[in-house]
Amino acid sequence: MKTLNQQFRQLRKMSMKKPKKELTTEQKINRRNFISFTAFAVLAGGAYEGWRWLYKSPEEAAGITGGARKPLRRALNKTELVFRRLFSNNHLVKTYPKSMAAKKVRVNSDIGIEAEKKFDPATWKLQVVKKAGDILQVSLDELKSLPKTEIVYDFKCVEGWDQVQHWAGVKFSDFIAHYKLDDLAKMQYVGMETPDKGYYVGIDMPSAMHPQTLLAYEVNDKSLPLNHGAPLRLIVPVKYGIKNLKRIGTISFSNSRPRDYWAEQGYDYYSGL
Amino acid sequence: MRWCHWVNFPILTIMIWSGMLIYWANDEYSVTLFGHTFFRFFPDWFYNTLKIPHRLSEGMAFHFLFMWFFTLNGIIYILYTLISGEWRELAPKRNSFKEAWLVLLHDLHIRKTAPPQNKYNAAQRIAYTAIILMGIGSVITGLAIYKPVQFYYLTWLCGGYHFARVLHFALTLGYVFFFVIHVVQVFIAGWNNFRSVISGFEIVNENPKPAVQTAKKNEHEEA
Numbered sequence: 001m002k003t004l005n006q007q008f009r010q011l012r013k014m015s016m017k018k019p020k021k022e023l024t025t026e027q028k029i030n031r032r033n034f035i036s037f038t039a040f041a042v043l044a045g046g047a048y049e050g051w052r053w054l055y056k057s058p059e060e061a062a063g064i065t066g067g068a069r070k071p072l073r074r075a076l077n078k079t080e081l082v083f084r085r086l087f088s089n090n091h092l093v094k095t096y097p098k099s100m101a102a103k104k105v106r107v108n109s110d111i112g113i114e115a116e117k118k119f120d121p122a123t124w125k126l127q128v129v130k131k132a133g134d135i136l137q138v139s140l141d142e143l144k145s146l147p148k149t150e151i152v153y154d155f156k157c158v159e160g161w162d163q164v165q166h167w168a169g170v171k172f173s174d175f176i177a178h179y180k181l182d183d184l185a186k187m188q189y190v191g192m193e194t195p196d197k198g199y200y201v202g203i204d205m206p207s208a209m210h211p212q213t214l215l216a217y218e219v220n221d222k223s224l225p226l227n228h229g230a231p232l233r234l235i236v237p238v239k240y241g242i243k244n245l246k247r248i249g250t251i252s253f254s255n256s257r258p259r260d261y262w263a264e265q266g267y268d269y270y271s272g273l
Numbered sequence: 274m275r276w277c278h279w280v281n282f283p284i285l286t287i288m289i290w291s292g293m294l295i296y297w298a299n300d301e302y303s304v305t306l307f308g309h310t311f312f313r314f315f316p317d318w319f320y321n322t323l324k325i326p327h328r329l330s331e332g333m334a335f336h337f338l339f340m341w342f343f344t345l346n347g348i349i350y351i352l353y354t355l356i357s358g359e360w361r362e363l364a365p366k367r368n369s370f371k372e373a374w375l376v377l378l379h380d381l382h383i384r385k386t387a388p389p390q391n392k393y394n395a396a397q398r399i400a401y402t403a404i405i406l407m408g409i410g411s412v413i414t415g416l417a418i419y420k421p422v423q424f425y426y427l428t429w430l431c432g433g434y435h436f437a438r439v440l441h442f443a444l445t446l447g448y449v450f451f452f453v454i455h456v457v458q459v460f461i462a463g464w465n466n467f468r469s470v471i472s473g474f475e476i477v478n479e480n481p482k483p484a485v486q487t488a489k490k491n492e493h494e495e496a
Binding site for chain 1: 279283287295296298299301329330331333334335337338341420421422423425428429434435438468471472
């Protein structure tokens with residue numbers, strides 16, 4: 001009670017325009033304490049309210065991205081810009097000797113390539129949309145006639161696991177050069193979708209043209225099995241696994257973000273490593 | 274710098290919470306000795322009580338926003354401590370490790386007297402400096418697993434992607450351990466001490482006339 005009275009007196013003193021007497025040391029002490037605790041309480045309340053605002057902030061409108069709180073999506077997109085500035089194709093993903101590659105390569109998802117769906121790899125052809133109505137079709141044999149690139153690297157999943165895996169196929173940049181798609185590759189994004197359109201990803205062009213990005217048709221020196229995306233899948237080591245689309249049906253190019261399966265469900269669109 | 278301390282508290286809480294939302298998606302760590310698993314991080318009841326499961330994307334979004342604040346606050350704190358010279362009160366001295374043992378014995382009521390101290394005793398110097406280093410460690414290991422390609426040198430420094438994740442996790446456990454001891458000690462130290470951490474009162478660091486204030490207060494206490 002005593003301190004309250006003192007604080008009250010101090011408050012009165014503070015409200016006077018010209019305090020005539022110097023405050024005693026004890027008064028100064030109490031005054032400072034009072035101010036400090038008030039400020040602390042106000043700031044703590046403010047922080048709590050700020051958190052509540054963020055936590056209860058509305059979900060973004062479903063579009064190319066979705067499923068995240070509006071301010072958090074904004075933060076993800078801003079953070080992407082920061083790290084895209086740092087991105088360099090000179091930064092290669094660490095590679096390992098073949099002996100370290102996992103014999104049993106983890107299968108984590110079958111979205112878009114579900115086993116019950118009818119799919120015949122023999123009749124498959126890669127569809128490259130050059131422009132509306134102008135589609136380039138490429139067979140697996142044609143792809144295999146291009147220079148083959150192998151990579152043994154640490155595949156990383158957003159879930160937190162990683163595994164050293166051995167993939168082989170055509171470097172995406174070789175593919176672009178061979179089919180003279182350079183003009184299309186000047187656009188900002190590549191979009192890829194499974195033949196059934198059930199899974200789809202968008203990759204920023206620098207990551208797609210990264211020297212370790214592959215259109216892969218082999219794993220551990222053998223043709224891809226169906227559950228790893230036969231006959232052709234994307235291996236993009238500078239991205240999390242969610243961007244490594246299995247069973248590529250179509251490839252297209254655009255200057256705006258192509259639709260992306262997991263970005264629609266609250267994940268970062270960029271998902272770069 | 275007490276502002277940084279209080280700003281850090283909610284940020285670190287959010288970082289640990291969102292970190293757990295992420296960890297749940299691949300909770301592979303456990304304490305295993307001689308083939309026997311003593312403890313698995315974390316039991317199901319723990320996850321369910323805290324509503325952790327199936328919130329990976331949410332956890333990542335929060336984690337990758339508040340990492341900025343955590344880092345920024347840490348940088349401000351370190352710069353301030355270095356420039357103001359307050360690090361002298363904080364950094365362990367040559368005899369601190371020996372003295373810290375005596376402080377520990379004293380605090381456990383094994384020994385009656387504690388070594389003389391200034392602002393912080395030897396054990397505090399070590400603990401508080403360690404927590405800052407841990408904070409730096411969390412940022413470095415965090416970057417090593419967040420952008421292992423762009424910051425490949427950090428990942429290398431942390432012993433690879435996989436090990437960096439283990440370190441990042443272990444540091445978080447370290448915070449929780451620190452927090453428990455810290456709070457117990459704050460209770461023991463009493464109200465006056467706690468008040469000073471809010472008001473900056475015992476050791477004035479944001480006051481225009483710190484020397485005068487401190488001196489006067491001491492007089493008052495002695496009177």
